[in-house]
Amino acid sequence: MGRLIGRPFHGWRVAWAGFWVLFIVYGIQFSYGTFEGAISAEEGWSATWLQLAYALYIGAYSAASAWAGLLTDRFGPRRVIAVGAVLLATGYLVLSAAGSLAMVFVGLAVIAPLGMSSSWVPANATVVRWFVERRGLATGIVGSGGSAGGIVAPPIAAWLVGQFGWRTAIGVMAVAGSALMAVAAMVFERDPESIGQQPDGRLPGRRGGARTHTGTHRGVPAVAWTAPQAWRSTVFWRIFGMFALTFVVVFVPFAHGVQYARSLGFSPLWSAGVISSIGIGGLVGRIVTGPLSDHIDRRRAVMLALAIETLSFVGIAAADGLALLYVSAIAFGVSYGGSVAVFPALVADYFGRAHAGAIVGRVFATAGSCAAVGPYVAQLLLGTTGGYGWTFSLAAASNACALALAFTLPRPALLPRS
DSSP states (O other): OOTTTTSOOSHHHHHHHHHHHHHHHHHHHTTHHHHHHHHHHHHOOOHHHHHHHHHHHHHHHHHHHHHHHHHHHHHOHHHHHHHHHHHHHHHHHHHHTOSSHHHHIIIIIIIHHHHHTTTHHHHHHHHHHHOSTTHHHHHHHHHHHHHHHHHHHHHHHHHHHHHHOHHHHHHHHHHHHHHHHHHHHTTOOSOGGGGTOOGGGOOTTOOOOOBOTTSOBOOOOSSOOOHHHHHTSHHHHHHHHHHHHHHTTTTHHHHHHHHHHHHTTOOHHHHHHHHHHHHHHHHHHHHHHHHHHTTSOHHHHHHHHHHHHHHHHHHHHHOOSHHHHHHHHHHHHHHHHHHHHHHHHHHHHHHOSTTHHHHHHHHHHHHHHGGGHHHHHHHHHHHHHSSSHHHHHHHHHHHHHHHHHHTTOOOGGGOOOO
């Protein structure tokens, strides 16, 4: 139990292990667009069916994250993430060997989501147990892995597909990625107390809390809430509402950004740059917003991110040239990356560390599942209206409503515990 006493603080190793877990799983996820085109061209399967499988994948792994959070609290992150690595590899290997659309759905929409669900929530729920004063920085490091994976992996996937075909490409990325994910899982420890350390690397016996830029203590809970207590709190449902409203449209730029740019008359190369711009912005947002939230009120960091996201959708809707479109795409990436990085830290600020897996998992499972709806609704609106004006305008309105909910959040210190 005390085997790391006298050694360097282990929390930063946990944070960087989380970085690599998210780098792997989101790198593979954001490579699906590359795989889909090759699958459809070679097998003749409808892109609509392949997109439906992907939408079900997003919804399934978001929903399963609630169970992943509960299992993390009960068994610890190491086992959950390691098992998830095996399931992720299995799902994508089934996809790589698929001889029919039915097998595509089994691999991508049934098995792979179980592995994917064992990544974001377990990694973030664990890292918030290791930090209080530098919680935003730590979750920013973890979250930036997803953005970095989204930037690096798709070109590798494209090269593998070009050289060896889509089946080999998916198989190689699945096996190599899952092996690295399992190695990263071995770094995870449930919390600092389990190995004789203290949050933020404080010396045993030293008391301290997170401080704002004014030097006053942030009101983090002294006694952790249980998951049922959190679920009975109106603050929990306000946080849920915020993230449901922003998550429901968050994959629309990823799924339709290239098609939208092409509808404006831009070349395939310049249109693809929209997704790259979002990825770069997302990496910056996670790196900047997480640490920033340690020095200002965490609620203000979320409000800032949601305000920028609202304006970014307005900019995308109004774009008639590459300059405004690229600037808006980068702004969207910064705001989306920032809000996702701060989200688990915000939940832990209100409800404590002990049951972070169950509480963060419940929000992510229910609010995150909404992310599967947005791209499909956007496609329906495109067919009805013939353009993307309504899609991005409604996305801006949804984020404005999320921002309004953020303004209703009390300071964590003022939240009564039921």
